[in-house]
Amino acid sequence: MSTVLVVDDSAVDRRLVGGMLAKVSGVDVDFAADGKEALRKVQTSPPALVITDLVMPEMNGLELVSAIVEQYPQVPVILMTGKGSEDIAVRALQAGAASYVPKTALHHLLVETVTDVLAMTRDLFSRQRLMEGLKTGRFSFLLTNDADMIPTLISYVQSIVISIGLCDEADVIRVCIALEEALRNAMFHGNLEITSEQREGDAEAYAALLAHRTTSEPWQSRRLHVQLTISKRSGTFTVRDEGPGFDPTKLPDPTDPANLEKVSGRGLLLMRTFMDEVRFNTSGNQVTMVKTNPVAVEGAAA
Amino acid sequence: MSEGKHVRLEQEGDTLIVTPLFTFSRFTEGDLVGEWNRILNRIDSDEIKHVVVDLGHIPYFGSTLLDWMVQMWKRAQGKGGTLAVCSASQVGREVLGVAKFDTLWGIYGSRQEAKESLLNA
Incomplete structure (x- = not known):
C-alpha cells in the first residue's frame, strides 16, 4: 500500500480529500493539520505522496514544498490551490512541487493527478533499483x-x-x-x-x-x-x-x-x-x- | 526583499544581503544576465555600502559565483564598504579556501555574525 499524507488545516477539507482518495486502489490515507505536523510525519515515516493545502498556520504549503524537496526529494508533493493563488502555484512548481490541483476542481482532477504522480514515482523507483545494478x-x-x-x-x-x-x-x-x-x-x-x-x-x-x-x-x-x-x-x-x-x-x-x-x-x-x-x-x-x-x-x- | 529566479536580495540598513537560492546551480546564461544586472543595480544604489553573501541555500558553487563575489566586493570597496560571506556548506568553505578568498573576506557561520562584523568595518 502507498501512503498519501493529506495536509490541510480544515477538517472538512481533509475529510473531503480523504474520501476521494479512498477510491484509489492501493492507497492508505494519513492526515496532518499543518505543515509542521506534516513534516514531523514525513520525518517519522516518509509517505509515497503528500497533498497539501496552500494557506495554513505555522508552516504554509509553499514552505512545506520547499522543506520536503530539500530534505526528502523522493517524496512528491501535490499542492491544492485556492482561487487567485495561481502565482503561488507557479512558485510551488518552480520550488519542486510535482503538480497542483485547484480546490474548485478537486472532484475532477484529484484522483487522476494522484494516480499519475504515484505511477511516475513507482517508475522512478524502478529505474533507481535498476541503476543500483550498474557497474x-x-x-x-x-x-x-x-x-x-x-x-x-x-x-x-x-x-x-x-x-x-x-x-x-x-x-x-x-x-x-x-x-x-x-x-x-x-x-x-x-x-x-x-x-x-x-x-x-x-x-x-x-x-x-x-x-x-x-x-x-x-x-x-x-x-x-x-x-x-x-x-x-x-x-x-x-x-x-x-x-x-x-x-x-x-x-x-x-x-x-x-x-x-x-x-x-x-x-x-x-x-x-x-x-x-x-x-x-x-x-x-x-x-x-x-x-x-x-x-x-x-x-x-x- | 527582491526575489529573482536564482537570487534573493534583502536590504538591512546599509547592507545588501545576497542569497543565491537552491536553484542557483541550474542557472542559464539568460538568467545570469538578468540576475547580475539586478544585483549590480542594487549595490550601486546610494543606500548600499556593504554586501553579505549568504550561501546557506546552496550546497555548492563554482567559479561563476566566486567571480560574482569578487565583482560585488570591488563595487562595495569603491563605496568604502566591504563584503562578508556566511553559512557556506563544507564544500562551499573548501571552494572559498581553494580560491584563497578566506584571506580577503570574513567567512562566518551565520548571517548575524556576518552583519555584526560589518558594524566596525
Whole structure:
C-alpha cells in the first residue's frame, strides 16, 4: 500500500480529500493539520505522496514544498490551490512541487493527478533499483553550445556517479564542480572564445556577444565532445572543444595575492583541486580529469 | 526583499544581503544576465555600502559565483564598504579556501555574525 499524507488545516477539507482518495486502489490515507505536523510525519515515516493545502498556520504549503524537496526529494508533493493563488502555484512548481490541483476542481482532477504522480514515482523507483545494478558506464555526448545543457548533464552524471558508488556524497559534489568548470571552460572560452573579462563585464554587452557568437560562424558550428567512463574504481571525464585551444601553463595563478581580484583561472584551479588528475592535450582544447575511489583501489589491492 | 529566479536580495540598513537560492546551480546564461544586472543595480544604489553573501541555500558553487563575489566586493570597496560571506556548506568553505578568498573576506557561520562584523568595518 502507498501512503498519501493529506495536509490541510480544515477538517472538512481533509475529510473531503480523504474520501476521494479512498477510491484509489492501493492507497492508505494519513492526515496532518499543518505543515509542521506534516513534516514531523514525513520525518517519522516518509509517505509515497503528500497533498497539501496552500494557506495554513505555522508552516504554509509553499514552505512545506520547499522543506520536503530539500530534505526528502523522493517524496512528491501535490499542492491544492485556492482561487487567485495561481502565482503561488507557479512558485510551488518552480520550488519542486510535482503538480497542483485547484480546490474548485478537486472532484475532477484529484484522483487522476494522484494516480499519475504515484505511477511516475513507482517508475522512478524502478529505474533507481535498476541503476543500483550498474557497474560501469561509458558515455559519449556531442553537444551544441547550449549552456542550458550543462546543468542537465551535470545532474545526469551526478546520478550515475552516485548509482555506481564512485565516491561519497561530498566527493560527488566536488566531481560535479570540476566537471561543470571543464564544460563551461570548453563552451565559453573554447568554442565561443569569450574571455573571462567579457563574461564578467557589462551584462548587456555580454548577452549581445553571446547571442552573436552562438548564431555566427565559426563559433556556432563548433561542438563539445564529452566522454565519460565511470566505474566504482575510477571516473575519467574528457571534455574537448573545437576552439583554438590555450596554453594552461600561461594562466596566472589565481591564488597569488596579486591576482586574487582578477576574474580568470579559478575554474581550472577548482578542477585541479577536486580531481586526482587533470591533463590537457598539446593544443589545449581537450582536458581529461580522473577521479579515483581510494576505498575501491585499496580493496582491490588487499 | 527582491526575489529573482536564482537570487534573493534583502536590504538591512546599509547592507545588501545576497542569497543565491537552491536553484542557483541550474542557472542559464539568460538568467545570469538578468540576475547580475539586478544585483549590480542594487549595490550601486546610494543606500548600499556593504554586501553579505549568504550561501546557506546552496550546497555548492563554482567559479561563476566566486567571480560574482569578487565583482560585488570591488563595487562595495569603491563605496568604502566591504563584503562578508556566511553559512557556506563544507564544500562551499573548501571552494572559498581553494580560491584563497578566506584571506580577503570574513567567512562566518551565520548571517548575524556576518552583519555584526560589518558594524566596525
